[in-house]
Amino acid sequence: MIGTEDKKIEQLTSFIKSVADKPHPDSYLIAVLHKAQELYGYLPREIMDVISEQMNIPTANIWGAATFYHYFNLNPPGRYTISICLGTACYVKGANDVLNAIKNHLEIDLGQTTEDGLFSLQPARCLGACGLAPVIMIEDKIHGDLTPKSVVELLEQYRKREK
């Protein structure tokens, strides 16, 4: 449960207030959702309720916008977000096999988070490291030259680190 009295709410509220007097304040909904995701890491339902009430926008409309854009997370992200590059270079070098290995090993699909909350998996286009293809990025670290086997070992290293 997200506390509605905490500091983050204050920040969000003051952001909403800062756009309230602008022409077409509704059009700032996306910006407000960005702010909320920046604060919480995803868009909690309680927070969308708060936004609805403060901006006087129906929750259904907010839900429509939040689900339309891939950038918005509707579930809390894991401790580590794995971005797997599915750009052309990585793809021809076997990114799809790497992706399947991750999916099988973590038992999640793209856009999902493991049950233990440790890993989230999201697709990326080019990470600018084509020379190391296929690559994944965890936090801000690039891991390259991956194979279905080595990526599993890599994930296990992260998992050990957390224990």
Next chain:
Amino acid sequence: MTEEINIIINDKPYKVDAGLTIMQAADQCGYHIPRLCYHPDLSIEGACRVCIVQVEGMQNYVASCAYPIAEGMKIYTNTAEIRRARRDIVELLLDNHPQDCHTCDRDGNCELQRLAYAMGIRKRHFEGERKHYELDISSPSVVRNPDKCILCGRCVRMCSERQGINALTQAFRGFETVVMPAYDMPFAESVCTTCGQCINVCPTAAFLEHNYTDELFEKLNDPDVITIAQVAPSVRAAIGEAFGLPAGQNMESQIPGALRKLGFDYVFDTQFAADLTIMEEASEFLERVQNGGKLPMITSCSSAWMKCMEQFYPDLIENVSTCKSPMSMGSAMVKSYFAEKIDVDHKNIFSVAVMCCTAKKYEAARPELQINGGPATDIVVTTREAAWMIKSAGLDFLNMPAEEFDAPLGLSSGAGTIFGVTGGVMEAAIRTAYELCTGETLIDIEVSAIRGFDGVKEGKLELDGNEIRVAVAHGLGNAHKLLDIVRKEPGKYHFVEIMGCPGGCIGGGGQPYAAANSIPLDEECLKARAEALYNNDRKNTIRRSHENPEVQRLYREYLQRPLSEKAHELLHTHYKPVEPKGVIYDTLKT
């Protein structure tokens, strides 16, 4: 005067008003361009592309619903090329649609089916991926079936633009787009007011009423159960349409016979209960006026409005009349007064309401309306469902011999009839309140100021030297406008009538689907239904609720007088704010 311009449709010259869209102009010239997402009362979505035409000089096909005409424009609606393109578009819609027409609730009533036929689609060329989602049956009123949805968006626009509720959105994107409530929550937990207008405008079976007819057939066939029906005023004004009659035929004399043939032991009239409602509501109003009670008093007959009020207007709860709706009053009388009269345990009575409404299914399930520990109304069937039951049982409805409703809850005044039209409750209340207050009979009883289909109507009358100002709104979107005024100027009105559906109950979410050559909620159709009820009022020798001899007898024998302790126990209720709270959002603001 509007300027006229020249256009050419299919090589024939026409003069039409400037400022029309191609579709509107073509309609005037006698060319009905096929369409799907378009509805004249809603904003232009331009989503389905079914209404494309060719315009000379333009490279691409043009969506005629959204494109304005211009001087000298050459439009082609029916070339081999455009017919083929249009057919392809509809074929692609069908490819992501279940192939189960023969087991579908809308079989024979489906716009997509009719369109596929008109486009000449006789086989399916593609077998592709098809979406599959869970059926949402959480709501007692409305069932949502995304598998049948073709994403025309009429329901979303209806719910936001006409009703101002915004329960629905098109969530996610591309192939994954689904029409759903916020957070993909079950319909029953959303802000949906259960008005059922999404069903009225849906071209397919993506929205349907929650159907309980199987259970009802079981009860009708159970010799140990006494089944009692009551029929809402607006049902008689519309049910003929389900049997192919034009709008506005009053089927009052066919209904009792048909329901008896279905197996009902007693057939009562909700109009009787409407007269009873007026006795209580007019008395409550006078009491509020005379004793400084909360004003304006707001009517409480519309169940969609009830749910809307509890979610969006908790600050107005004290303004709302404590009177139950006619349906719930009628059911309460069936399970108390009438049960005692025929000396039967109320537990053996199965009380059924035939309603023009889907929200009444929700109302019937409200716990505070229970009588002696059980539901007052056991099942609500809509006009559509009743028509289906009659057909399904093989009854010749149109040639049904004329029969009367049963006594004592079957006799009604003309005031009870007009409950079904926007302004009718107010008019009926005025007829009775005037006489209760002044002791004189109101001569000019047809209150024209609050008749008609304007969204918000106002009127005033003199009551014992005081000016009484009244206002009426129909459709929840209009209700928002009126209640906005009530919130800002609480002293402006004394009495306010709100009906959840366009035109009042005659435009209810449970009424027959639009005929093949018509559109849902066509105003001409609503007017014809309204006229049927007004005619019924005019030909009635009793036109004021307090003159209904059966109502008088009910008070004499059982309730004593309006607002008595017994009346309060059986005929009045209470409301409380509920979650989720909704926000009032004017989608048409720019």
